[in-house]
Amino acid sequence: MEYQEPLFFQLMQYASRSDHPDVIDMVSGNPDWGSPDGIGEGLHEYADFGGERFQYPPSEGLRDLREEVAERRNVPVEQVIITNGGGMANTLGMGRALERGSGDEVVMTDPVYPYYPGKTTMLGGEQRFVPVGADGSLDPDDVRDVASEDTACIVVNTPNNPTGKVYSEETLGELVAIAEEYDAILVSDEVYDHFDFTGEFTSALEFDSEHRIVTNSFSKTFAITGFRVGYAVVPDPHVDAVRARNMLTNVATTRPGQYAVLHALQTTDPAYYEANREELRERVDTFTDALDAADAEYTRPEGAFYVMAKFPDFPGTLENVYDLVDEAGVAGMPGNGFGDSADEWVRFALVTPRVEEAADRLADYFA
Amino acid sequence: MEYQEPLFFQLMQYASRSDHPDVIDMVSGNPDWGSPDGIGEGLHEYADFGGERFQYPPSEGLRDLREEVAERRNVPVEQVIITNGGGMANTLGMGRALERGSGDEVVMTDPVYPYYPGKTTMLGGEQRFVPVGADGSLDPDDVRDVASEDTACIVVNTPNNPTGKVYSEETLGELVAIAEEYDAILVSDEVYDHFDFTGEFTSALEFDSEHRIVTNSFSKTFAITGFRVGYAVVPDPHVDAVRARNMLTNVATTRPGQYAVLHALQTTDPAYYEANREELRERVDTFTDALDAADAEYTRPEGAFYVMAKFPDFPGTLENVYDLVDEAGVAGMPGNGFGDSADEWVRFALVTPRVEEAADRLADYFA
Structure with a gap:
């Protein structure tokens, strides 16, 4: 495995320049729930x-x-x-x-x-x-x-x-x-x-x-x-x-x-941390329910913000992930950026309130 | 010459803990003239x-x-x-x-x-x-x-x-x-x-x-x-x-x-930069005039904030510089922190309006 420069910024740039009018960003680890x-x-x-x-x-x-x-x-x-x-x-x-x-x-x-x-x-x-x-x-x-x-x-x-x-x-x-x-x-x-x-x-x-x-x-x-x-x-x-x-x-x-x-x-009140954790927990449920409906394999996170999903005949290459941006309007990270073992996977960051919409788009795309 | 960690922070800490009631800080490169x-x-x-x-x-x-x-x-x-x-x-x-x-x-x-x-x-x-x-x-x-x-x-x-x-x-x-x-x-x-x-x-x-x-x-x-x-x-x-x-x-x-x-x-108006440069130019004159009066050797800077001074029989060691802090109330940098060739020198940063007072203190100390 060779790594030079992690791909996060490159993907975010690609998503921002896509012809798709309304890409849902699930690339970055940028929390969307606001600072205290x-x-x-x-x-x-x-x-x-x-x-x-x-x-x-x-x-x-x-x-x-x-x-x-x-x-x-x-x-x-x-x-x-x-x-x-x-x-x-x-x-x-x-x-x-x-x-x-x-x-x-x-x-x-x-x-x-x-x-x-x-x-x-x-x-x-x-x-x-x-x-x-x-x-x-x-x-x-x-x-x-x-x-x-x-x-x-x-x-x-x-x-x-x-x-x-x-x-x-x-x-x-x-x-x-x-x-x-x-x-x-x-x-x-x-x-x-x-x-x-x-x-x-x-x-x-x-x-x-x-x-x-x-x-x-x-x-x-x-x-x-x-x-x-x-x-x-x-x-x-x-x-x-x-x-x-x-x-x-x-x-x-x-x-x-x-x-x-x-x-x-x-x-900062401890409720701030708890509310964000609860919000994420709900997003995990919402997103994985929709992935179930799309017959995708996925990981259910015990912590952090990310779900890895695997779609039939759709390896997690940069090219495929670019296609998802342009055609489904959902930006994720190519799994092979995380290692050979994740070749088949795409990582989605749950840092948007639109996780359900994103999952629906993915289900439509792979239907 | 061996260097691990530049001494700037160490000197600033020493000066802040000195028994001298009113140390003039000429250690750091911290401008004192205010931001735009x-x-x-x-x-x-x-x-x-x-x-x-x-x-x-x-x-x-x-x-x-x-x-x-x-x-x-x-x-x-x-x-x-x-x-x-x-x-x-x-x-x-x-x-x-x-x-x-x-x-x-x-x-x-x-x-x-x-x-x-x-x-x-x-x-x-x-x-x-x-x-x-x-x-x-x-x-x-x-x-x-x-x-x-x-x-x-x-x-x-x-x-x-x-x-x-x-x-x-x-x-x-x-x-x-x-x-x-x-x-x-x-x-x-x-x-x-x-x-x-x-x-x-x-x-x-x-x-x-x-x-x-x-x-x-x-x-x-x-x-x-x-x-x-x-x-x-x-x-x-x-x-x-x-x-x-x-x-x-x-x-x-x-x-x-x-x-x-x-x-x-x-x-920021260009006058901001010019005024700070002028202020420094005047401080150079003031400080070096007082060093003349103290019979010290010194460098007259063409740019930046610093004057190197050499006092008779007073090598620029850490110990001597600590003494200057405690006894003269002037904090400078030991010359040997800048290299063997500066062993005899002490560096003073002109980042205080009190350069004249500092120079007077040095003149008294070495009198």
Whole structure:
């Protein structure tokens, strides 16, 4: 598998230029349910500060924001580094894993969130893939089969994009154990942690270990993918190196965004998160009911925003997905962008109130 | 010379914790003259958008902002990539230079902006230093002496931090020619281009070549170092690779900041830039007059914000600079953080209206 540049932006561009008059966008991971009021309020407050507060924040992030995160995640504040979104948090975690001279292989799942293999190559590592089960479940024994002294990093995403799987506590515990066994670092990307439909989501933070870095973001939580504010929780032996890498790459993370996120964390009612989760749960039901009617195979997500669907004689290639845009007016992601194992599938993001209409269009198209 | 993490943030932290009741901060490159109104206005406007406009911008930046930059710099819009500040623009330029298999050495000046050697190491390159003249001038023949088939990159900063030198058109032209000769890439970091006191600043953009990447930022121009919005101008053969690297590292650059910068570009009167330049010119005079009175040696900057000063029997070590904070109440940067050649010097950033008071304090301290 070769990855250069994930296809998300390319698909979104294609959809925006299509001749179809009214494409339903199910490509991006852009939440459509709106940010909490605290985000806009925070930005308004910040806009009036000017002067010193428009200048560099500490490279590792605003102290108040780090403290808020540390308290919520029950970790020492020194371990929290604010980053340019979850993307940069993953870049730092994987970069740290690879720079230690403890192997150059990065183990990841197939299908996979396509940024991981791309980052691996960019950081000079080698990609190693572990197939997952039909339901997206990851068997730690399969990871162990691929792991070796050459393993620098294991990178996973739970709740998972694209499969919707929420890894069990046992699975995560085993992954940490494998990372310890091979002197690797488990990078656990948990950006969808607020979108767990099982009630059983487990963070890798629950395992006290120097061999796991947890990454997260406010992009999905607060529907602000454009702000670029995320964080990494980094165990003590790695935190200085990760902080240096963040500083040398980006100097610091944008301060207006950090301030707005802090304000939203302090003012957002828990009902906000619950309402969005409920909305998504309903969309999953609506969309999969319509897919049933269309005789499509699909995954029912335990978390995150995505449904993978498989239509008869319609492999998930870029060409086919472009046809769906132009002819059905529904934009999804080609499954083969997530790995060879997803060749037959198309991924749909449930980030539009029009999921039923989209599913009906698909049913008509494949009828 | 070894660099891990530039000392800027460490010094600022030390100054903020000092027992001295009223330290004058001359450490950071944080402009104190205030942002144009367009920045705050733009942020207020953006804060009310919500919804889709809070989501991912194109990875390479908002189209309108890229067009505005392209028009001002007279380059094709396709060559403009918006980045998380000038820092990330340099990371991309140097990363691109090093990934081509055309050498692993990065040539830079001594003294040097300390991020360059740190980035070089992080990106797997080897540092090569070229000493500059006492006035900060860079002799292209000295660069040629160090350049070889192993040279992947030449990175320079004009107007220069810390020396204040503005490189001549001839020098820049020669640097581009050397980059072409050795299949290297000149990364020309021009973040202080609005602070040229000579009227003779030359951008590397004036030389049409596939061997130069120009980086810039709005951090200094608009006094928004905390926003993290900069850009790279990348010749066609490298632009896809640089765009991919930006996407894989950071996904995208913060959108509220991009919007505010665009609004400021559209609304800021040229008098804003001129007034700040004039203010700095006066501060240079004031500060250097007081240094004359203190019998210190110093550099008189042709551009940027910095004066290097050398006091008798007082090498520019971290310990000495800490003493200046605690005892004189003036915080500067240790010269040896910029390279062996600056061992004897302390760098002062003229980003405070209290430059005269600071210079008087220094004169008293060394009296």
